[in-house]
Amino acid sequence: MALRTEFLSQKKQMLAHLDVLQELYPSLTAEQYAIELDLMLPHNYSQLAVYDNELCIAICGVWIGNKLWVGKYLELDNIVVCASHRSQGVGDLIFQTLEQKAKAENCNMLALDSYTSNFKAHKFFYNQGYSPKGFHFIKLLNEKAVR
Numbered sequence: 001m002a003l004r005t006e007f008l009s010q011k012k013q014m015l016a017h018l019d020v021l022q023e024l025y026p027s028l029t030a031e032q033y034a035i036e037l038d039l040m041l042p043h044n045y046s047q048l049a050v051y052d053n054e055l056c057i058a059i060c061g062v063w064i065g066n067k068l069w070v071g072k073y074l075e076l077d078n079i080v081v082c083a084s085h086r087s088q089g090v091g092d093l094i095f096q097t098l099e100q101k102a103k104a105e106n107c108n109m110l111a112l113d114s115y116t117s118n119f120k121a122h123k124f125f126y127n128q129g130y131s132p133k134g135f136h137f138i139k140l141l142n143e144k145a146v147r
Helices: 011-015 030-043 090-104 119-127
Strands: 003-008 045-052 055-067 071-081 109-112
Touching (some): 055 090, 071 090, 090 109
Antiparallel strands (some): 045 055
8 A cells, every 4th residue: 555645625626535425425415515615615624635546545624723712723524534445554644644734733732523423433533642521512403414
């Protein structure tokens, strides 16, 4: 495996890797994805793509923002590694690359959300030095919108 990472900031680059996101969200269409990107890109959204040679095998959304309680932070969003490439160090590469970016951007924290039932991912996050510091409460107003 010859892995390399690339930060994506353009909609066209992101749309080219819809198939990777569909491993997590099979119902996500190109049209829906384009609309979501149009809404997210103006708000400091980008993606980190991981390639094995020229094949995109992983995507992680990246948000940089500010919060009153911690200041500048980097949030990992929708971490997707293709099933064929899991348990091969791709997740480690994503987390190392984004930690370096967060430090270069003078962020005070890295953050991510994870479903409470995703135990395998939780173990990985703990091993990366992450720990839960609270609850992310939600109130769904449109259950059909959740992929």
